[in-house]
Amino acid sequence: xxxxxxxxxxxxxxxxxxxxxxxxxxxxxxxxxxxxxxxxxxxxxxxxxxxxxxxxxxxxxxxxxxxxxxxxxxxxxxxxxxxxxxxxxxxxxxxxxxxxxxxxxxxxxxxxxxxxxxxxxxxxxxxxxxxxxxxxxxxxxxxxxxxxxxxxxxxxxxxxxxxxxxxxxxxxxxxxxxxxxxxxxxxxxxxxxxxxxxxxxxx
Amino acid sequence: xxxxxxxxxxxxxxxxxxxxxxxxxxxxxxxxxxxxxxxxxxxxxxxxxxxxxxxxxxxxxxxxxxxxxxxxxxxxxxxxxxxxxxxxxxxxxxxxxxxxxxxxxxxxxxxxxxxxxxxxxxxxxxxxxxxxxxxxxxxxxxxxxxxxxxxxxxxxxxxxxxxxxxxxxxxxxxxxxxxxxxxxxxxxxxxxxxxxxxxxxxxxxxxxxxxxxxxxxxxxxxxxxxxxxxxxxxxxxxxxxxxxxxxxxxxxxxxxxxxxxxxxxxxxxxxxxxxxxxxxxxxxxxxxxxxxxxxxxxxxxxxxxxxxxxxxxxxx
Numbered sequence: 038x039x040x041x042x043x044x045x046x047x048x049x050x051x052x053x054x055x056x057x058x059x060x061x062x063x064x065x066x067x068x069x070x071x072x073x074x075x076x077x078x079x080x081x082x083x084x085x086x087x088x089x090x091x092x093x094x095x096x097x098x099x100x101x102x103x104x105x106x107x108x109x110x111x112x113x114x115x116x117x118x119x120x121x122x123x124x125x126x127x128x129x130x131x132x133x134x135x136x137x138x139x140x141x142x143x144x145x146x147x148x149x150x151x152x153x154x155x156x157x158x159x160x161x162x163x164x165x166x167x168x169x170x171x172x173x174x175x176x177x178x179x180x181x182x183x184x185x186x187x188x189x190x191x192x193x194x195x196x197x198x199x200x201x202x203x204x205x206x207x208x209x210x211x212x213x214x215x216x217x218x219x220x221x222x223x224x225x226x227x228x229x230x231x232x233x234x235x236x237x238x239x240x
Numbered sequence: 241x242x243x244x245x246x247x248x249x250x251x252x253x254x255x256x257x258x259x260x261x262x263x264x265x266x267x268x269x270x271x272x273x274x275x276x277x278x279x280x281x282x283x284x285x286x287x288x289x290x291x292x293x294x295x296x297x298x299x300x301x302x303x304x305x306x307x308x309x310x311x312x313x314x315x316x317x318x319x320x321x322x323x324x325x326x327x328x329x330x331x332x333x334x335x336x337x338x339x340x341x342x343x344x345x346x347x348x349x350x351x352x353x354x355x356x357x358x359x360x361x362x363x364x365x366x367x368x369x370x371x372x373x374x375x376x377x378x379x380x381x382x383x384x385x386x387x388x389x390x391x392x393x394x395x396x397x398x399x400x401x402x403x404x405x406x407x408x409x410x411x412x413x414x415x416x417x418x419x420x421x422x423x424x425x426x427x428x429x430x431x432x433x434x435x436x437x438x439x440x441x442x443x444x445x446x447x448x449x450x451x452x453x454x455x456x457x458x459x460x461x462x463x464x465x466x467x468x469x470x471x472x473x474x475x476x477x478x479x480x481x482x483x484x485x486x487x488x489x490x491x492x493x494x495x496x497x498x499x500x501x502x503x504x505x506x507x508x509x510x511x512x513x514x515x516x517x518x519x520x521x522x523x524x525x526x527x528x529x530x531x532x533x534x535x536x537x538x539x540x541x542x543x544x545x546x547x548x549x550x551x552x553x554x555x556x
Contacts, residue, residue: 059261084320087310088261088303093350096323114327128349131328145257145265163468163518165481186252 038132039233049110050229051132052222055157056139057149058090058118061178064212065139066095066115069222072215076100078110091117094129101226111226118153127160135172135229136161137221139212140199142179144188147198154199168203172228175200175207176221181214243280247273254296263304270297313351321347321355334484337366344376345465353380364402371407372463375414387424390415398431405431464493464553467530468518473506480518491553492533499545508532508549519553529554 039050054062063083070081078100084093094114101109116126138157140150158168183189190198192209200207206224210217254269274293277283284290316324328346329339344359357380363373374397381390394415397403403411408431419426468480481504487494497504507514515529534550 082320082323084316086314087307088263090261090307092310092312092314093316093320093324094327096327112327124349128328128346143257143260143262145262162480163482165476165479167479182256185256186249187256188253 039134039236041233041237045108046106047108047110048104048233049112050134050233051112051114052135052137052225052229053130053133054095054113054115054137054139055126055130055153056118056176056178057141057146057153058120060118060139060141060146060150060153061212062115062118062139063089063091063095065137065176065178065210065218065221066097066113068212068215068218069099069113070097072219073099090119091115092122093117093125104230109230113222120152123156126156127163130157130160131164133161133164133166133171134233135174135225137174137176137225138199139176139178140195142177142182142189142195142209144190147190150195151198172225172232173203173205174221174225174228175203175205176212176217177207177209178212180209180216181211243276243283247276247283250276251293251296258296258300258303263300263307267297267300267304270300315352315354316350318355321352324350324352325359337363337369338484341369341372342465344373348376348380348383353384356380370403371410374403374407374411375463378411378415378418382418382422387419387422391419391426391428395429398429462519462521464488464519464521466520467493467495467551468520469507469514470516471504471507473503475503486548493530493551493553495549495551496543497547497549499547502547505535505547505549508535508547510535513554514551517551 039048041048054065056062063085066081070077076099077097079098082096083091084095086092094116097113099111099113101111103109114129116122116129136157138154140146140154161168161171177190177192177195179189196207206228208217208221208224210221212218250269250273254266254273257263257266257269270293274290274297277286277290277293324346325343329343334342340359341363344356344363347353347356347359357377360373360377360380363369364377366373377393378390381387381393394411397411398408412428412430416428419428464485466482466484468482470480471477483495483497485493486496497508510532512532513529514532517528517530519526519528530551530553532549533552534548536548538544538546538548
């Protein structure tokens, strides 16, 4: 739930990177932190455990400058992807305004992608949010692994698995080299701000 | 594809999954490769190959154990704790006190128990949150495995002036029940209610003697922070909507439905039983049902037009 402060002329919203464990959520955020220095307004905070696995969350504060006289602030979070951190994911999702779902292109992770999307749907529902109503972007990550001798799903297959019904904007990406990282976030911010504008207008 | 090539592909996959941190997937590939080797007369005598895979599996197992043994909720820096507080009190429509309560509860949920105790101690100063905060402190002490610390804290409160006798009685019942459940044989002290010398009250109809009453003690109901209900009426039919609890008295919880969500009121009719309610407390999440005991429109004050709904908790 975005905070709209008319007195300070400020809008603060929350974007969450969701997806199965090891799909590249933190890698996305690290790339943003390194690359978009002008928009990053503080340090990136990571709480991880053995093997660089996110334990609680990663956090990155961003500022998008002014839009129609309002300062736009964005809190970007990632959730821990491992199945056992279900309750933590729900906590991090609280008050979310926009979601980026990072799916793993590796064929061995096909089921995990689908389970994670279902988990997102369930957690949003628990906050009274229908997944079809929230600004959501799909990112098919690890495209760089194509041709590396491991089975990688085609984009068509991933779209069929994850986006057949949702029909949300999606991006093939390679977070490790920064490919489509910025585009994914920009699209999510665009949809989120549009959605907030609609909410504000409807009172 | 010949068997050597198959094994080579499996090992290549295993190696890549390991570098990706997909340890179970890597393990499966190594095991598949081992099976293939063992099924082939020529290859099963290739001790170098077998030893190489055994070594890879050993390293992989060590990595898996390291992850399994890593603390699940380690104490994090003060900066991260602040962030946890902020992240979970991100609600523009709440009072500062309730936001602070949400923040403290979040710290407890993230395992930051010592810091949570500090935050709850601040909330004890607020009359409306005093008992909730005190119970949370006792829970935090118990989660830290210091039952004695919980008892000491309670004893300290008895000798302080912060709590009323009724509030202390609630804490007494709460702590005593937990001690019983844990099998701890400890007699808790109680603050004695001030003696009131009540004179008989003479009425026109006769003489009534008013007995000095013991303070009412509520059941040891868990403090519920929020509930999730599957709405059974349009336009949100079938959706789970979360409601924050405004008040709780024993097993009766009160939620507030803002006028903008007036459509939801159709789902609450006095006397109706609502099945499949998710109850969220500081320390637990449980399913149950509830009976609607009151639906009332607020007629005056800043919440005019909103609805107040009382639900009696029924645990399945």
